[in-house]
Amino acid sequence: MTAIQNGVEAKSVDPLQSVDDNDLLLGYSVSGNKYGTIRVGMINARQWAGCRWKLSDSTPIGEPCGSIDKIAQLSDLLGLGGYLVQNDHTRRKLNTDTHYKFTDGSIAALDGSMGHYQWGWGVPLYYAYWQDGTYEYEAIDVKPIPGHWNYKIPIGSRSAAGFATMDRTNGNLVSYINSAAQYRGGNNNSSKDSAWNSQLGMPATAMTITAFAAAARKNGNLWFANERVMFFITGVIKRIIFHNKNIQSAFNSSLTSQGLRQGGTGNGQDLPSNWSTWDYYPYVPLSIGADKGDLTGIISTSINDNGTARTIGNIPSFFGLKNDYHNLWGMEEDVLLNTQPDRSIKVYINNNIDGSVFDNSKIDNHYLVGTIPAVATDYIWYWSARQNRERLVIYPNTIGGSETTDDCDGYYYGSNSGLRGADCLGSAGDAGSAGSCCLHADTGFGDCGAGWGAALCEFKEAFSTEPFMA
16 A cells, blocks of 8 residues: 655555544545545544533633534535525525625525525534533534434524514515515504604514514415524524634634634624614614625614714624624514413423414413523523523523623523513613523513514424434
């Protein structure tokens, strides 16, 4: 056997007892008609993209694990980015440089004439979570992860602008970039159309989650409003790509020595001079960042703030998903919280994501995932030290973290009686408590407000959140 080693021909090479992703193999490219080196991580079929955190530590910054190459290339592997999605779930990928074009360079209309303007992934994916006594792990791949309990998630998407608006004529929840009166945002107040605080081109708010969910289903089966698995998997992908639980960490354009992203996408959008002058309705248009394509970074825009031009900065973009946290609250349509007399909360879901209407009026026929631990005081923000990962629903299973430790996002406990919805992501006024794992647990299903909106979500096929062993 001969090989090239450090530029010298070697007649005999000892077999390697182990390799890692950065080790090089000698290979031959048929198409290029040349020899070259190949990183092991690019061909290792058993490796997955993952991150791990020491159970004994409180730092949100984790250690990338599995295939470093897969983590670095995860956006390409999953097909992350902007899509135009039809009601029948057919989709076309948008250009990475601008979402006003398709990948072939042809014009893409985001006004609704060519489908919903969505962000998501283009292949089914698998997720696994486990602990080994020293670390907790999260992993994702396009095939089952061997030796662990897996969740399979089909192709899916959510509003690329962060939130959606309403087709006021037909009653559909839609992801369009359209400033016509038919798609008026906010609370559909036409008297503001010519004013500085116009809601034309803004997200729809001031509707109950039940109304939002019904409006989403008018698009067809497997269309949702604030679907819990969609929110959960978005957080997973962010945590693995940034190897950080604190998505509100400052954006860092530099890569690590391993070629990976680091940091996060910042605190979230700036406030206007006084949000109360907007009556707490949206002030950043849905069109922001569509011209940036699949950008990961921070963007800004200028708004008319009661007659004054004001720059709103720190708007996050994650491979083209804009403004999805620290913007508007999003109550998940398929999570039910049952508060207990001891200030703990039981969490209920349905395992089948099949388009069925989730009955939020009672706990009957729902699956009890677990219990949020009891807290000491009503109507106060807490911080979780560990978040649940089972059955793809986020809630704290240990209390005691902070804005800069553990999972970093806030948990608000309200009253100790009755059924509540799971408000997620945090509004523009919620500072460091906002983020992928933020949970406000004191809003009834019949409540709505100016700062509550909906992301239009869809999956290409029905699925279950019962895991299987690979």
